[in-house]
Amino acid sequence: xxxxxxxxxxxxxxxxxxxxxxxxxxxxxxxxxxxxxxxxxxxxxxxxxxxxxxxxxxxxxxxxxxxxxxxxxxxxxxxxxxxxxxxxxxxxxxxxxxxxxxxxxxxxxxxxxxxxxxxxxxxxxxxxxxxxxxxxxxxxxxxxxxxxxxxxxxxxxxxxxxxxxxxxxxxxxxxxxxxxxxxxxxxxxxxxxxxxxxxxxxxxxxxxxxxxxxxxxxxxxxxxxxxxxxxxxxxxxxxxxxxxxxxxxxxxxxxxxxxxxxxxxxxxxxxxxxxx
Amino acid sequence: xxxxxxxxxxxxxxxxxxxxxxxxxxxxxxxxxxxxxxxxxxxxxxxxxxxxxxxxxxxxxxxxxxxxxxxxxxxxxxxxxxxxxxxxxxxxxxxxxxxxxxxxxxxxxxxxxxxxxxxxxxxxxxxxxxxxxxxxxxxxxxxxxxxxxxxxxxxxxxxxxxxxxxxxxxxxxxxxxxxxxxxxxxxxxxxxxxxxxxxxxxxxxxxxxxxxxxxxxxxxxxxxxxxxxxxxxxxxxxxxxxxxxxxxxxxxxxxxxxxxxxxxxxxxxxxxxxxxxxxxxxxxxxxxxxxxxxxxxxxxxxxxxxxxxx
Numbered sequence: 217x218x219x220x221x222x223x224x225x226x227x228x229x230x231x232x233x234x235x236x237x238x239x240x241x242x243x244x245x246x247x248x249x250x251x252x253x254x255x256x257x258x259x260x261x262x263x264x265x266x267x268x269x270x271x272x273x274x275x276x277x278x279x280x281x282x283x284x285x286x287x288x289x290x291x292x293x294x295x296x297x298x299x300x301x302x303x304x305x306x307x308x309x310x311x312x313x314x315x316x317x318x319x320x321x322x323x324x325x326x327x328x329x330x331x332x333x334x335x336x337x338x339x340x341x342x343x344x345x346x347x348x349x350x351x352x353x354x355x356x357x358x359x360x361x362x363x364x365x366x367x368x369x370x371x372x373x374x375x376x377x378x379x380x381x382x383x384x385x386x387x388x389x390x391x392x393x394x395x396x397x398x399x400x401x402x403x404x405x406x407x408x409x410x411x412x413x414x415x416x417x418x419x420x421x422x423x424x425x426x427x428x429x430x431x432x433x434x435x436x437x438x439x440x441x442x443x444x445x446x447x448x449x450x451x452x453x454x455x456x457x458x459x460x461x462x463x464x465x466x467x468x469x470x471x472x473x474x475x476x477x478x479x480x481x482x483x484x485x486x487x488x489x490x491x492x
Numbered sequence: 493x494x495x496x497x498x499x500x501x502x503x504x505x506x507x508x509x510x511x512x513x514x515x516x517x518x519x520x521x522x523x524x525x526x527x528x529x530x531x532x533x534x535x536x537x538x539x540x541x542x543x544x545x546x547x548x549x550x551x552x553x554x555x556x557x558x559x560x561x562x563x564x565x566x567x568x569x570x571x572x573x574x575x576x577x578x579x580x581x582x583x584x585x586x587x588x589x590x591x592x593x594x595x596x597x598x599x600x601x602x603x604x605x606x607x608x609x610x611x612x613x614x615x616x617x618x619x620x621x622x623x624x625x626x627x628x629x630x631x632x633x634x635x636x637x638x639x640x641x642x643x644x645x646x647x648x649x650x651x652x653x654x655x656x657x658x659x660x661x662x663x664x665x666x667x668x669x670x671x672x673x674x675x676x677x678x679x680x681x682x683x684x685x686x687x688x689x690x691x692x693x694x695x696x697x698x699x700x701x702x703x704x705x706x707x708x709x710x711x712x713x714x715x716x717x718x719x720x721x722x723x724x725x726x727x728x729x730x731x732x733x734x735x736x737x738x739x740x741x742x743x744x745x746x747x748x749x750x751x752x753x754x755x756x757x758x759x760x761x762x763x764x765x766x767x768x769x770x771x772x773x774x775x776x777x778x779x780x781x782x783x784x785x786x787x788x789x790x791x792x793x794x795x796x797x798x799x800x801x802x
Contacts (some may be wrong), residue, residue, distance in 0.1 A: 293705045389581075390592045392578055392580060392582035393582060393584055395550075395552055395570075395576070395578065395582065396576075396578070396584070397569040398551075398552060398581050399550055399551070399552065399570045399571075399572075399574065399575070400570075400572060400595070400596055400599035400600070400649065401570060401571060401572050402599050402600060406599075410586065410595065414584070414586045414587075415584070415586070416588075458675075490585040490586040490629070490631070491585060491629070491631035492630075492631060
């Protein structure tokens with residue numbers, strides 16, 4: 217039953233996609249101007265060209281040429297999409313890892329101690345809603361390195377969901393399980409790793425998944441600001457080159473990579489989820 | 493039998509009143525003892541503080557006053573000497589049945605090697621009839637099986653005393669009966685000292701050597717201690733045929749229905765909370781309730797009826 221539904225959904229998705237491409241194609245077709253019009257005038261209006269937006273076929277060709285050679289490097293402003301993605305992923309990975317190293321232990325502490333929770337809560341509430349890009353000037357001034365600054369921005373944006381989810385997950389571990397650990401005289405460290413961590417793992421991983429989603433959103437903007445390398449810079453650079461096909465290609469790439477990252481974390485979450 | 497293995501003296505629990513309300517004394521001046529190898533049940537209405545008493549014995553809760561002495565040592569905080577079977581089984585859902593037991597065994601024997609731990613786990617899983625299902629997660633087990641894992645886990649640490657908080661409350665009657673039999677067997681084999689909360693009068697008579705009756709809270713007391721005078725090798729299949737059974741049962745039900753409330757309102761004049769009275773309702777009344785004449789007349793009646801039909 218389920219597989220039939222999946223199949224029908226897949227067919228519908230495909231139909232929507234085909235319809236979308238067809239409309240796109242029709243909308244970007246070169247329009248023949250009415251015969252007899254002044255050719256000079258027509259040229260001024262853009263000749264036989266339409267809106268100037270690329271056609272699906274042009275995008276197809278761009279995707280092909282970019283993917284055929286993803287790792288070329290011809291100077292600072294002309295690198296393959298693979299290299300740009302690698303730069304972005306490395307920044308996101310590094311910032312995310314640092315955030316996890318801070319947020320998970322701190323979240324444990326906050327979740328286990330109502331005192332620390334109350335003490336830190338005002339700071340978290342103020343810092344959490346700040347757009348991570350607002351930190352950029354301060355980061356650039358203090359760190360004096362554009363690449364590390366963008367890593368810092370990733371760190372600061374991915375720390376909050378992980379921190380809050382870890383604290384919440386740890387604080388809501390069932391009393392019964394903690395009582396079991398107490399009656400078995402389980403030590404603090406063993407309790408943290410064998411009882412609290414597995415109990416809170418699904419919540420923690422959900423937080424990591426949210427963080428990763430935000431980090432991937434933010435890296436594009438951050439790289440547009442600091443420039444140099446990365447998928448965000450690629451978008452901005454192609455805009456400066458007035459190459460809309462490459463911009464659209466980059467948009468698609470960002471979407472697909474973001475989806476894959478989310479899938480990985482979704483899979484990891486399922487791995488640690490338990491049924492009660 | 494080691495006398496007074498567990499001694500509870502002057503136990504009371506007072507909850508501070510919420511927002512200016514007067515503080516609430518759930519129970520006060522609770523005194524009782526449990527001998528080694530004895531199975532004691534405690535019965536009372538909700539709110540009399542049974543669970544709180546059990547949690548204090550377990551070391552998970554603190555009494556407002558009074559003390560608990562087990563094996564000549566004061567109970568302060570949880571200990572591996574007292575195994576607890578929780579009301580809601582409290583298994584860790586990310587671990588299989590065996591891993592749940594193993595977690596307890598490793599807590600008891602942190603330095604033991606894998607083979608020893610494995611052997612202990614298997615022995616206790618076998619004892620509760622879970623071999624074959626030991627690799628299943630709790631979510632894949634039925635309610636009865638989950639509670640069996642909980643029992644195996646509590647027994648596996650070989651505690652000096654076992655505390656059971658209404659362990660069969662959530663089970664259907666058939667499953668409950670089977671596990672009661674198993675518990676009876678295991679206790680007979682291991683001579684375990686047990687303190688158990690129950691709401692089920694029949695369960696108490698089947699399992700317990702001594703049944704403590706608690707009056708209604710607040711200000712609950714142990715009103716009396718019913719000594720179970722049925723032979724110790726009783727079984728679920730024959731217990732209801734013993735004439736003592738109904739005498740004890742009626743006594744317990746009477747208490748729960750009316751006397752538990754009356755007791756709190758006006759305790760008997762000679763009541764001493766330091767020494768709650770022991771009673772033996774099973775031996776109290778004279779022999780059968782049905783007069784001899786009635787039995788014989790029925791015996792004659794049967795063939796007469798047959799004759800009429802002919």
